[in-house]
Amino acid sequence: MRLSAYFLPTLKENPAEAQIVSHRLMLRAGMVRQSAAGIYTWLPLGLRVLKKIEQIVREEQDRAGAQELLMPTIQSADLWRESGRYDDYGKEMLRITDRHDREMLFGPTNEELITAIFRDNAKSYRELPKILYHIQWKFRDEVRPRFGVMRGREFLMKDAYSFDIDAASARRSYNRMFISYMRTFARMGLKAIPMRADTGPIGGDLSHEFHILAETGESAVFVHRDFIETDWQDRDVDYSGDLQPLVDELTSKYAVAEEKHDPAMEAELGDKLVTARGIEVGHIFNFGTKYSKAMGAVVSGPGGESVPVEMGSYGIGVSRLVGALIEAYHDDNGIIWPEAVAPFKIGLINLKKGDAACDAACETLYKAFGAEVLYDDRDERAGAKFANMDLIGLPWQVIVGPKGIANGIVEVKDRRTGERQELALDAAIQRFGA
Amino acid sequence: MRLSAYFLPTLKENPAEAQIVSHRLMLRAGMVRQSAAGIYTWLPLGLRVLKKIEQIVREEQDRAGAQELLMPTIQSADLWRESGRYDDYGKEMLRITDRHDREMLFGPTNEELITAIFRDNAKSYRELPKILYHIQWKFRDEVRPRFGVMRGREFLMKDAYSFDIDAASARRSYNRMFISYMRTFARMGLKAIPMRADTGPIGGDLSHEFHILAETGESAVFVHRDFIETDWQDRDVDYSGDLQPLVDELTSKYAVAEEKHDPAMEAELGDKLVTARGIEVGHIFNFGTKYSKAMGAVVSGPGGESVPVEMGSYGIGVSRLVGALIEAYHDDNGIIWPEAVAPFKIGLINLKKGDAACDAACETLYKAFGAEVLYDDRDERAGAKFANMDLIGLPWQVIVGPKGIANGIVEVKDRRTGERQELALDAAIQRFGA
Numbered sequence: 001m002r003l004s005a006y007f008l009p010t011l012k013e014n015p016a017e018a019q020i021v022s023h024r025l026m027l028r029a030g031m032v033r034q035s036a037a038g039i040y041t042w043l044p045l046g047l048r049v050l051k052k053i054e055q056i057v058r059e060e061q062d063r064a065g066a067q068e069l070l071m072p073t074i075q076s077a078d079l080w081r082e083s084g085r086y087d088d089y090g091k092e093m094l095r096i097t098d099r100h101d102r103e104m105l106f107g108p109t110n111e112e113l114i115t116a117i118f119r120d121n122a123k124s125y126r127e128l129p130k131i132l133y134h135i136q137w138k139f140r141d142e143v144r145p146r147f148g149v150m151r152g153r154e155f156l157m158k159d160a161y162s163f164d165i166d167a168a169s170a171r172r173s174y175n176r177m178f179i180s181y182m183r184t185f186a187r188m189g190l191k192a193i194p195m196r197a198d199t200g201p202i203g204g205d206l207s208h209e210f211h212i213l214a215e216t217g218e219s220a221v222f223v224h225r226d227f228i229e230t231d232w233q234d235r236d237v238d239y240s241g242d243l244q245p246l247v248d249e250l251t252s253k254y255a256v257a258e259e260k261h262d263p264a265m266e267a268e269l270g271d272k273l274v275t276a277r278g279i280e281v282g283h284i285f286n287f288g289t290k291y292s293k294a295m296g297a298v299v300s301g302p303g304g305e306s307v308p309v310e311m312g313s314y315g316i317g318v319s320r321l322v323g324a325l326i327e328a329y330h331d332d333n334g335i336i337w338p339e340a341v342a343p344f345k346i347g348l349i350n351l352k353k354g355d356a357a358c359d360a361a362c363e364t365l366y367k368a369f370g371a372e373v374l375y376d377d378r379d380e381r382a383g384a385k386f387a388n389m390d391l392i393g394l395p396w397q398v399i400v401g402p403k404g405i406a407n408g409i410v411e412v413k414d415r416r417t418g419e420r421q422e423l424a425l426d427a428a429i430q431r432f433g434a
Numbered sequence: 435m436r437l438s439a440y441f442l443p444t445l446k447e448n449p450a451e452a453q454i455v456s457h458r459l460m461l462r463a464g465m466v467r468q469s470a471a472g473i474y475t476w477l478p479l480g481l482r483v484l485k486k487i488e489q490i491v492r493e494e495q496d497r498a499g500a501q502e503l504l505m506p507t508i509q510s511a512d513l514w515r516e517s518g519r520y521d522d523y524g525k526e527m528l529r530i531t532d533r534h535d536r537e538m539l540f541g542p543t544n545e546e547l548i549t550a551i552f553r554d555n556a557k558s559y560r561e562l563p564k565i566l567y568h569i570q571w572k573f574r575d576e577v578r579p580r581f582g583v584m585r586g587r588e589f590l591m592k593d594a595y596s597f598d599i600d601a602a603s604a605r606r607s608y609n610r611m612f613i614s615y616m617r618t619f620a621r622m623g624l625k626a627i628p629m630r631a632d633t634g635p636i637g638g639d640l641s642h643e644f645h646i647l648a649e650t651g652e653s654a655v656f657v658h659r660d661f662i663e664t665d666w667q668d669r670d671v672d673y674s675g676d677l678q679p680l681v682d683e684l685t686s687k688y689a690v691a692e693e694k695h696d697p698a699m700e701a702e703l704g705d706k707l708v709t710a711r712g713i714e715v716g717h718i719f720n721f722g723t724k725y726s727k728a729m730g731a732v733v734s735g736p737g738g739e740s741v742p743v744e745m746g747s748y749g750i751g752v753s754r755l756v757g758a759l760i761e762a763y764h765d766d767n768g769i770i771w772p773e774a775v776a777p778f779k780i781g782l783i784n785l786k787k788g789d790a791a792c793d794a795a796c797e798t799l800y801k802a803f804g805a806e807v808l809y810d811d812r813d814e815r816a817g818a819k820f821a822n823m824d825l826i827g828l829p830w831q832v833i834v835g836p837k838g839i840a841n842g843i844v845e846v847k848d849r850r851t852g853e854r855q856e857l858a859l860d861a862a863i864q865r866f867g868a
Contacts, residue, residue, distance in 0.1 A: 007501050007564055009555035033551060035506055036538065041551055042504040044566075050504070067441050070476040070484070072469055072588045073507060073571060074528075074540070091533045094508075096540075099525040099575045104470065106508070106530075106540075117467060117475055121443035130441055132478075137507060137571070141533045154506045 001344070002366075003376045007044050010388055020216055022326035023148030025335050029392045031322075038145025038153035045392065046322065048343035050156065053321050054135055056187050056340065057158045064180035064239055066131035066160050071113050073137055077103035079112040082295045094139045094153075106139035111291050111313055114161045118309070119297040125165045125307065128299065129173055133160030135318060149323045150218075150279075156319040162312040165301065167288070170310035174206065174286045175243040177314040181210050181282050182250065184316065186233045189338030190328065192281065193223055195255045209257060210282035214327040217277030222261045224253035225272045279324045286312040335393030336416050345372040346432050347394040349386070351401035353379045361405045361425060365398060370434025390415065398428055435778070436800075437810045441478050444822055454650055456760035457582030459769050463826045465756075472579025472587035479826065480756065482777035484590065487755050488569055490621050490774065491592045498614035498673055500565035500594050505547050507571055511537035513546040516729045528573045540573035545725050545747055548595045552743070553731040559599045559741065562733065563607055567594035569752060583757045584652075584713075590753040596746040599735065601722070604744035608640065608720045609677040611748040615644050615716050616684065618750065620667045623772030624762065626715060627657055629689045643691060644716035648761040651711030656695045658687035659706045713758045720746040769827030770850050779806040780866050781828040783820070785835035787813045795839045795859060799832060804868025824849065832862055 008030040017034075018024040026032050031046030042050055058068065074096070080086035086093075094106040107113065114132060122130070135158045145153050162173035178194065185192035190212045197209040211221050213228075232250065237243075254269060256262070257278060266273050291297065292308040301307040317324075329336045339345060346369050350362045366375045374394060376385050382401075389397050397413040404410055410428050413420045423431065442464040451468075452458040460466050465480030476484055492502065508530070514520035520527075528540040541547065548566060556564070569592045579587050596607035612628065619626035624646045631643040645655050647662070666684065671677075688703060690696070691712060700707050725731065726742040735741040751758075763770045773779060780803050784796045800809045808828060810819050816835075823831050831847040838844055844862050846855045857865065 005499075005564075007503070007555075007566060030555075033555065035547060035551070036508070036510040037536075039506045039508055041506060041547070043551075044501045044503050047502060047504050065439075067478045068481060069441070069478050070481050072473045072475060074470065074473055074573065074588055076470040094530065094532065096528065096530050098528065099577065102471075113469060113475070117469070117477075121441075121464075121467065130439075132441060139508065143533065154508055 001374050003374060004378050006374070008392075009043070010391060018148065020147050020150070020327070021330055022150060022216075022323040025326050025330060025391070026148055026323065029335060032149060038142055038151070040149055040152060040154070045343045049322050049325075049337070049341055050319060052341045052343075053188065053325075054156070054158075054318050057184055057316055057318060058135065060180045060184040060187065061133050061158065061160060063183075064131070064176045066133045066177075066180075068134060069132055070134045071107070071110050071117075071136060073106055073139070074104050075107045075113055077105055079116055080105065083112050083115075083291055084294065085112065092140045092142065094141045107136075108138055108140045109157075109313075109315075110134070110136075110159055111161070111311075112295070115291045115295045115297050115311070118161075118163055119292075119295060122163070122299055125299050125301050128309070129162065129164045129169055131160055131162045131173055131176065133158060133314070147323070149319045150327075152319070155317065158316040158318055160314040162314070163297075164310045165299070165307060167310055170286055170288070170312060172243070174284065174312050175247045176239060177284050177312070178208065178247050178250075179237055179239075179243050181284065181314070181316065182232070183237065185210065185212065185281065188321070188325065188341050190281070190325065191228070193221070193227060193255050193278070194250055195221065195257050196251070196260060197257070197283065198259065205288070206286040208251070208284050209280050211257065211278030211280050212324055212328055213276045214279055214324070215277055216327045217279045219278055219280070220258045220261075221256070221276055221278035222266055223255045223274045223276065224269060225274050227253040227255055228274055279327060280317075281321055281324050282314075282316045284312065284314040286310075330393070333387070334391035337393045337395055339395045342395050343392070344374040344394050345396060346374070347389040347392070347397045348373050348375040349382075349389060349397060349399045350375070350377055351382050351385070351399060353377060355402050357405045358400050358402055361400050361410070364425070365400070365410070365428060368429040368433045372434065373432075396432065398432065435808050437808060438812050440808070442826075443477070444825060452582065454581050454584070454761070455764055456584060456650075456757035459760050459764060459825070460582055460757065463769060466583060472576055472585070474583055474586060474588070479777045483756050483759075483771070483775055484753060486775045486777075487622065487759075488590070488592075488752050491618055491750055491752060492569065494614045494618040494621070495567050495592065495594060497617075498565070498610045500567045500611075500614075502568060503566055504568045505541070505544050505551075505570060507540055507573070508538050509541045509547055511539055513550055514539065517546050517549075517725055518728065519546070526574045526576065528575045541570075542572055542574045543591075543747075543749075544568070544570075544593055545595065545745075546729070549725045549729045549731050549745070552595075552597055553726075553729060556597070556733055559733050559735050562743070563596065563598045563603055565594055565596045565607055565610065567592060567748070581757070583753045584761075586753070589751065592750040592752055594748040596748070597731075598744045599733070599741060601744055604720055604722070604746060606677070608718065608746050609681045610673060611718050611746070612642065612681050612684075613671055613673075613677050615718065615748075615750065616666070617671065619644065619646065619715065622755070622759065622775050624715070624759065625662070627655070627661060627689050627712070628684055629655065629691050630685070630694060631691070631717065632693065639722070640720040642685070642718050643714050645691065645712030645714050646758055646762055647710045648713055648758070649711055650761045651713045653712055653714070654692045654695075655690070655710055655712035656700055657689045657708045657710065658703060659708050661687040661689055662708055713761060714751075715755055715758050716748075716750045718746065718748040720744075764827070767821070768825035771827045771829055773829045776829050777826070778808040778828050779830060780808070781823040781826070781831045782807050782809040783823060783831060783833045784809070784811055785816050785819070785833060787811060789836050791839045792834050792836055795834050795844070798859070799834070799844070799862060802863045802867045806868065807866075830866065832866065
C-alpha cells in the first residue's frame with residue numbers, strides 16, 4: 001500500500017479524550033475513530049490488525065476441533081426468558097422493540113441462542129462432543145464506556161460453546177479450549193497467565209481467566225515467579241491425547257487476580273511472588289447443565305434415556321486484544337507491533353521523493369515486498385516520515401536515501417530494538433521479499 | 435472435515451415455512467437456521483459459502499483500489515438528522531434507545547456515518563480520490579421478512595463510498611465500481627446484467643442495478659439478447675486506464691427491470707428481446723453532493739477554496755448472494771455450487787465404512803485433499819450418502835467402494851452434469867490433491 005493513497009489520518013498531538021496509552025496511540029496512529037460513545041469505526045490500519053488477531057484466534061479454535069458458525073447480533077427476548085437471564089441482565093443489555101412490538105436485544109453473549117440451536121438440531125449422544133464458536137460483534141451498554149476499544153460498548157468477541165454427554169467429557173472440552181487459549185495468545189507474542197476465577201452470572205464451578213501482564217493493566221494480579229519465567233510454548237500439543245497433565249502443570253502455580261488473592265498464601269511464597277498488573281483477554285467457564293436443563297437441551301443417551309448436555313463457554317475479547325497488545329508493546333514514540341499481528345510487516349521510507357535513484361529503488365522494493373509493505377511515498381521531510389513510521393509501529397523499517405542508494409545500500413531499522421543495519425538492495429529483497 | 439464430527443443437520447423433508455427453492459435448500463442442506471423472524475444463524479456449511487463470497491467481493495474491491503474499513507452496526511440518530519433522513523426512513527429503521535436515553539439505530543446503510551468520518555479526517559483535494567468500503571451486518575425491519583436470506587432483516591452487505599473533487603473524477607470512481615461488480619459476479623459463476631435504475635431515496639441521477647437471471651427471480655427483466663449471449667469476462671481490465679469505453683459497451687444494449695421497461699422500445703427489438711426473471715444482487719449510485727453539502731464534508735481545493743466532495747455509494751448483498759446463487763444453480767436433488775463459492779470442492783464418500791480397504795483408501799484421499807474435502811465417514815447406507823451429497827451440492831464427488839478399490843479404482847462424479855468417471859487412486863490424488 002502506498003501511503004500517499006492510504007486512508008491513514010494520523011495525529012501529531014495526543015487527543016484529550018484518551019486516558020490510557022492504547023487509546024491515545026490507536027487514535028494517533030489512525031487505527032480507529034469514535035462514532036458514538038464507546039462505539040468505534042475501525043479505519044484501514046486498525047482493521048488489518050483486528051483481522052490478523054481474528055485469524056489467529058480462528059486457526060487455533062479450528063486446530064482444537066471447534067467449528068465456526070455465525071449467530072446474528074439481534075436476538076429474541078423470549079430466549080433469554082427461558083434461561084431466566086432476561087430480567088437479571090439489567091441495563092447493560094441493549095433492549096430493542098421492533099416494528100411489531102416484539103422484544104428483541106443486541107446480544108451481549110450467546111449461551112441462550114447456541115443452546116436453542118443445539119437443542120433444535122442435535123438428537124443423540126453420538127453427535128457429541130461438539131464445540132461451536134463464532135466471532136461476532138456484541139453490545140454491552142456500559143454506563144461509562146472508556147479506555148477506547150478496551151471497554152467499548154460494541155466489541156468483537158470470539159465465543160465458543162461446548163456440548164458433552166457427561167462431566168468427564170466436558171472437562172476434556174474445557175481442557176482443549178484452555179490449551180488453545182494458551183497457544184492463541186502465545187502466537188500473538190503475549191504471555192497469558194491462566195488464573196482461577198469466579199464464574200459470576202454465567203454460572204458453573206470451574207472457570208479460568210487469562211491475563212496478560214502490562215504496567216497499565218486494569219487489575220492487580222499475583223503470580224508465582226516460576227510461571228512468568230517458564231516458557232511452555234515450545235511444547236508439542238496433541239489434541240487427540242490427554243491434555244489434563246499439561247493443564248494441571250499450567251495451573252499448579254499460584255496465580256490469581258485481585259478478587260481471589262490470598263495474603264496468607266502469598267506470604268508463604270516469599271520472593272517467589274510477583275505482584276503486577278494484568279489485562280483480562282480471555283475467560284472460560286464450565287457451567288454443567290445450567291442452560292441445558294433450563295432450556296431443554298437434551299440428547300438421547302446410549303440406553304435411550306434423555307440426558308441434558310454438559311456445557312461450557314469460552315470467550316476471547318478480539319477487539320480488546322488490539323488495545324491490550326498496545327498496552328504491552330509500546331514506547332514513547334508509538335506502538336511496537338509483534339510481527340504476527342502487525343498491520344504491515346515493513347514500512348518502506350523514501351527519504352527523497354523525486355530523486356530518480358531513490359524512487360526507482362523504492363519501486364523495486366515495493367513490488368518485491370508484496371502485500372506486507374506500507375510505502376511512505378509522500379513528499380514530506382525525513383523527520384516527519386520517521387516519526388510517523390515509529391508511531392504506527394511496523395516491526396521493520398526499510399529506509400532508502402540518496403547517499404546509500406548511490407552505493408546500492410539501504411538501511412533496515414528494527415522498531416523494537418532501534419538497531420539499524422545496512423543492507424544491499426538485493427539482500428533487503430531476499431530478507432523481506434514476499 | 436469428517437462428516438461424522440461435523441455440525442451439519444440436514445433435513446430429508448421440505449420445511450413447510452420455506453416458499454422458495456433457495457430457502458428450502460438452505461434449510462435442508464443445514465446451512466442456516468432461523469433464530470427470529472428474518473434473522474438467521476449461519477451454520478458451519480453456510481458460513482463457509484458466505485465467507486467465500488465475502489472474500490471474492492473483498493479481493494475485487496481491493497483490486498479496484500477501494501480500501502476496507504469497518505463501521506459499527508449501531509449509529510447515533512443525530513447523524514441521520516444532519517442528512518434529514520432520520521424522519522424519512524420510516525419503520526424499516528430499527529430505532530433504539532440506550533440506557534442514557536440517547537436515540538440510536540441499527541444501521542440500514544452508511545452514507546451518513548462514512549460522510550462524517552470523511553469530513554472529520556480528510557482536509558485537502560490532494561487526499562482524493564478515495565473509495566472506502568466495509569462488509570458489515572445491516573438491519574432493515576421489513577414488515578414481512580420472507581424468502582430466507584433473500585429478504586431477511588439482519589443481512590450482510592458490502593457497501594462502498596467514493597469521494598472525489600469533481601464530477602468527472604466521480605464518474606471514474608463510479609466506473610471502477612461498475613467494472614469491479616462485473617468481475618465480482620463473474621468470478622462466482624454469475625452473469626450479472628447492469629440495468630439503468632432509479633436512484634430512489636439515496637438520491638442522485640446516475641444509478642445501475644445488477645441483476646442475475648434465474649427462473650425464480652423476484653422481478654421481470656427485459657434484456658437485449660446480445661448481452662446475454664456475449665462473454666466479456668475474458669477482457670483484461672486495467673483500472674489505471676480509461677474504463678468509460680468498456681462501461682459504455684456494457685450499457686449500450688437495452689436492459690431494464692420492470693419499473694423502467696418501455697414497451698415501444700421493446701417492440702422495436704423484436705426477437706432480440708429476452709424477457710426473463712432477475713434477482714438484484716448489486717446497486718450503485720452517484721449522488722453528487724447530496725450528503726457532503728448537508729453534512730459539511732468539504733475539502734480545500736487547489737486554489738484554497740472549500741469544495742463539497744462528490745460522492746457515490748455501491749452495494750452488494752453478500753448474504754443475499756448465497757440465496758441468489760442457489761436460485762441460479764440447483765436441480766431436483768439439491769444445490770449445484772459453482773466451484774469458486776462451494777463450501778467444499780470435494781465430497782468423499784466411503785461406501786463401506788468398516789471395510790479395511792475402503793477405510794484405508796479414504797484416509798489416504800482425505801489427507802491428500804486437504805481443507806477442501808468433506809468426508810462422509812458415517813456408517814450409513816450408500817443411497818442416503820449419495821442423496822445427502824447431492825443435496826449439499828459439492829462440485830465433485832469421489833466415491834470409494836469395495837469393488838473398485840480392489841482394483842485400485844475410485845469413481846468421480848461431476849455434480850453438475852452427473853457424469854461419472856473411473857480413476858485410479860493416484861490419478862484422483864493428482865486431480866484433486868491440495
